[in-house]
Amino acid sequence: MRIEGRNAVREALQSGTKIDKIIASKTSGDKVFDDIIALARKNGVKIQFVDNNVLNSMSVTKHHQGLIAQADDYKYCSVQDILDLAKEKNEDPFILICDGIEDPHNLGSMIRVCECLGVHGMIIPKNRSCTVNETVVKVSAGATSYVKIAKVTNINDTIRDLKKLGIWVYACELGGQMMTKTKLTGPIAVVVGSEGFGVSQLTKKLCDEIVTIPMYGKVNSLNASVACGMILYEVRRQRNG
Numbered sequence: 649m650r651i652e653g654r655n656a657v658r659e660a661l662q663s664g665t666k667i668d669k670i671i672a673s674k675t676s677g678d679k680v681f682d683d684i685i686a687l688a689r690k691n692g693v694k695i696q697f698v699d700n701n702v703l704n705s706m707s708v709t710k711h712h713q714g715l716i717a718q719a720d721d722y723k724y725c726s727v728q729d730i731l732d733l734a735k736e737k738n739e740d741p742f743i744l745i746c747d748g749i750e751d752p753h754n755l756g757s758m759i760r761v762c763e764c765l766g767v768h769g770m771i772i773p774k775n776r777s778c779t780v781n782e783t784v785v786k787v788s789a790g791a792t793s794y795v796k797i798a799k800v801t802n803i804n805d806t807i808r809d810l811k812k813l814g815i816w817v818y819a820c821e822l823g824g825q826m827m828t829k830t831k832l833t834g835p836i837a838v839v840v841g842s843e844g845f846g847v848s849q850l851t852k853k854l855c856d857e858i859v860t861i862p863m864y865g866k867v868n869s870l871n872a873s874v875a876c877g878m879i880l881y882e883v884r885r886q887r888n889g
Contacts, residue, residue: 651717652709652786654680659790660717661687668718669694673703676714684715693717708782722780725796727806730769731813733796737768740835741815742883745771747803747851748842749872752778756787757873758840762795763788765884769796771837773803807854810837817855819847820879822868824858832859832883840876 651660651667660667661684670688672681674697688695703712734741744767749755755778762770778784779799785792800806807817815835820827839855841847852858861870861878870878 649719649721649785650706650708650782651719652707652712652715652782653789654684654713654715655789656785656792657715657717657790658684658687659793660719661691661693663790663793665793666720667691667693668720669696671696671698671703671706671716671718673700673714674698675700681714709786711786722785722792722797724780724799725769727769727771727798727800727809730771730796730798734768739768740833740887741837742766742768742887743771743810743815743837744769744876744880745803745807745817745837745839746773746777747839747847748773748777748845749840750776750778751843751872752781752783753787754778754843754871754873755780756784756792758876759784759788759795759797760791761873761877761880763791765880767795767880769798771798771800771803771806774799774801804851804854807837807839807851811854811856816857818879819852819855819858820861820875821847821852821858822860824860826862827859827879827882828862830857830859832886836883838876838879838883840872840879843872 651657670693744762815837817837819839839847
């Protein structure tokens with residue numbers, strides 16, 4: 649996998665992600681760039697300086713900012729790893745379940761939100777869903793280096809398993825109780841649906857409750873990553889009292 653962009657490369661270096669080599673621009677020198685190069689050298693990472701046209705031809709995202717790192721593919725965790733992290737922190741599980749997010753920009757933004765709000769981990773399906781790729785890593789601004797993500801065969805089976813463990817599962821959808829009037833504390837998983845279809849009908853039926861983001865304009869829907877940020881912030885706000 650190629651990790652592109654300054655923030656993503658820096659976070660990968662700081663988190664201990666295994667990086668084989670960094671390809672850097674010969675002409676992108678400034679303090680931020682130089683600090684990242686110094687960090688790479690401190691970590692013993694090989695650095696190759698090239699012309700910008702070489703980076704342009706290599707770049708998947710087309711926004712490399714003078715840095716591309718060649719690293720191992722993203723390593724997914726298990727759902728149990730997410731639960732274990734919550735236990736290590738002595739916190740009630742706080743999990744995001746993505747039901748068919750297909751846009752890598754949305755997935756990257758959602759990973760970034762999860763990192764910022766202290767979500768213990770994310771669960772995505774193996775099929776009919778975006779996975780962690782170069783664009784996701786870039787959009788997440790390096791948050792993929794810190795957020796645990798489990799890729800499961802069947803989202804609905806996973807929800808059933810979480811419910812058996814006492815985790816309350818909420819679908820974020822229209823037609824439910826307003827999130828500001830819903831108790832969102834304790835062990836919790838929030839399901840955010842796909843960009844075009846929302847949470848699937850069967851998944852919605854499996855959830856314990858539907859919560860809705862209050863809206864006051866004429867447009868009655870939000871971008872998936874925006875909705876994700878709003879509902880997860882409300883959970884964090886309530887958890888913090």
